[in-house]
Amino acid sequence: MLHLDRTPSTAGNKLKPDKFHNHRLRSKLTVWSFLFLTVFLVFFLISPSPSATFRGQSSPAFGGPQWEKQIVKSTRPRSTSGLTVLVTGAAGFVGSHVSLALKKRGDGVLGLDNFNNYYETSLKKARKGLLEQAGVFVIDADINDKSLLDKIFNVVAFTHVIHLAAQAGVRYAMQNPNSYVDSNIAGFVNLLETCKSSDPQPAIVWASSSSVYGVNKKVPFSEKDRTDQPASLYAATKKAGEAIAHAYNHIYGLSITGLRFFTVYGPWGRPDMAYFFFTRDIIRGKRITVYEAPDGASVARDFTYIDDIVKGCLAALDTAKKSTGSGGKKKGPAEFRIFNLGNTTPVPVSRLVSLLEKILKVKAETKVLPLPRNGDVQFTHANISLAQRELGYMPTTDLETGLKKFVRWYLSYYNSASASPSRKKNF
Numbered sequence: 544m545l546h547l548d549r550t551p552s553t554a555g556n557k558l559k560p561d562k563f564h565n566h567r568l569r570s571k572l573t574v575w576s577f578l579f580l581t582v583f584l585v586f587f588l589i590s591p592s593p594s595a596t597f598r599g600q601s602s603p604a605f606g607g608p609q610w611e612k613q614i615v616k617s618t619r620p621r622s623t624s625g626l627t628v629l630v631t632g633a634a635g636f637v638g639s640h641v642s643l644a645l646k647k648r649g650d651g652v653l654g655l656d657n658f659n660n661y662y663e664t665s666l667k668k669a670r671k672g673l674l675e676q677a678g679v680f681v682i683d684a685d686i687n688d689k690s691l692l693d694k695i696f697n698v699v700a701f702t703h704v705i706h707l708a709a710q711a712g713v714r715y716a717m718q719n720p721n722s723y724v725d726s727n728i729a730g731f732v733n734l735l736e737t738c739k740s741s742d743p744q745p746a747i748v749w750a751s752s753s754s755v756y757g758v759n760k761k762v763p764f765s766e767k768d769r770t771d772q773p774a775s776l777y778a779a780t781k782k783a784g785e786a787i788a789h790a791y792n793h794i795y796g797l798s799i800t801g802l803r804f805f806t807v808y809g810p811w812g813r814p815d816m817a818y819f820f821f822t823r824d825i826i827r828g829k830r831i832t833v834y835e836a837p838d839g840a841s842v843a844r845d846f847t848y849i850d851d852i853v854k855g856c857l858a859a860l861d862t863a864k865k866s867t868g869s870g871g872k873k874k875g876p877a878e879f880r881i882f883n884l885g886n887t888t889p890v891p892v893s894r895l896v897s898l899l900e901k902i903l904k905v906k907a908e909t910k911v912l913p914l915p916r917n918g919d920v921q922f923t924h925a926n927i928s929l930a931q932r933e934l935g936y937m938p939t940t941d942l943e944t945g946l947k948k949f950v951r952w953y954l955s956y957y958n959s960a961s962a963s964p965s966r967k968k969n970f
């Protein structure tokens with residue numbers, strides 16, 4: 544290449560020899576830099592990133608004797624007959640109530656939650672604070688973090704897992720569809736992979752949803768009804784979860800119980816749900832939107848109070864048969880169950896509003912609009928006879944009583960700036 548540098552300038556080239564030389568050198572450097580950059584970029588793009596299998600937030604470093612000590616302490620049952628339970632979604636609405644109820648009766652509990660910002664993280668942190676006061680250690684991690692799950696299962700032999708972590712809400716799926724796939728499908732598979740490989744395998748209870756009934760018109764919804772017409776991506780991921788659960792039960796001998804919850808409400812609830820934001824907006828004097836079906840029929844929900852749901856979850860854990868496999872190998876057929884957990888009394892949303900007006904002593908300003916086609920179904924109504932028979936499940940809280948408890952909690956939680964002690968009292 545050197546001889547080229549000595550080539551005399553062509554006719555009409557005004558560059559002096561050393562200037563010309565510098566120019567050639569610069570172009571060569573540019574070419575080499577370009578090549579180097581291309582190779583670097585290609586290498587960077589094709590090499591797997593450390594979190595390639597897990598699109599959630601990177602977990603902070605876990606491990607060490609102190610961390611393991613906290614896990615062991617939190618998961619130690621009070622008596623030898625107690626359960627050792629991993630609760631995913633423990634900082635969530637249902638997860639926090641279930642964790643607390645298990646701990647209260649003497650079971651060992653470990654919580655796990657990724658504290659995502661789908662709704663106010665301060666509420667999730669406040670719930671975590673309550674769990675920690677009760678002696679439940681909550682790990683801030685994602686169910687997609689396989690090495691973390693494996694690490695936890697190496698420290699503790701869980702007898703049960705209650706899997707409540709999920710991307711909830713039907714409307715948000717139009718904004719962030721991948722969050723449903725990540726948590727409700729990929730995350731669930733990741734958790735099942737860890738459970739199936741562990742020895743002993745835990746029995747699994749997990750939250751499906753009444754939304755799997757989709758656009759069904761036959762009421763009340765029975766577990767035998769079709770569930771192949773979802774009206775939202777959320778519902779589709781829950782339905783996929785039921786199919787995935789069946790496959791893991793069939794291949795690996797995992798004992799799995801799916802619970803189809805019907806519109807759960809109560810203290811420490813979810814701010815994205817109508818009863819919650821109606822309360823907030825009525826108090827603030829903000830107009831609320833009430834939807835009605837295209838033919839003018841009312842939209843109704845089978846509202847189920849959180850304490851009834853917790854009883855159903857605990858009964859499902861207590862009656863679950865053991866998994867039959869171990870270390871990834873099936874040793875015999877295992878139990879596979881699905882139950883509706885509802886209240887069996889659907890209430891029109893207009894009635895929900897009038898109950899809130901009565902409890903809050905404030906007249907709501909409402910705007911009535913046709914139900915948009917964004918995932919919400921017109922009504923839900925549970926047939927709970929199977930859960931009654933097999934779990935002894937019997938809801939006891941009517942909507943007015945439950946809403947009073949919710950409103951009392953809401954006012955105390957949002958009116959007290961610093962008040963963690965009063966928050967504890969209201970749980």
Ligand SMILES: NC(=O)c1ccc[n+]([C@@H]2O[C@H](COP(=O)([O-])OP(=O)(O)OC[C@H]3O[C@@H](n4cnc5c(N)ncnc54)[C@H](O)[C@@H]3O)[C@@H](O)[C@H]2O)c1
Nearest residue numbers: 632634635636637657659685686708709750752804806807
């Ligand atoms: N509340 C209801 O009315 C209702 C109805 C039907 C089904 N469900 C199901 O019940 C379960 C609990 O619902 P909820 O109302 O308590 O919801 P929630 O959103 O309050 O609780 C879910 C928790 O899971 C956590 N989470 C989400 N993705 C995660 C991930 N990838 N890794 C770790 N943590 C993750 C969230 O941070 C949240 O704290 C969910 O599976 C939900 O789909 C709820």
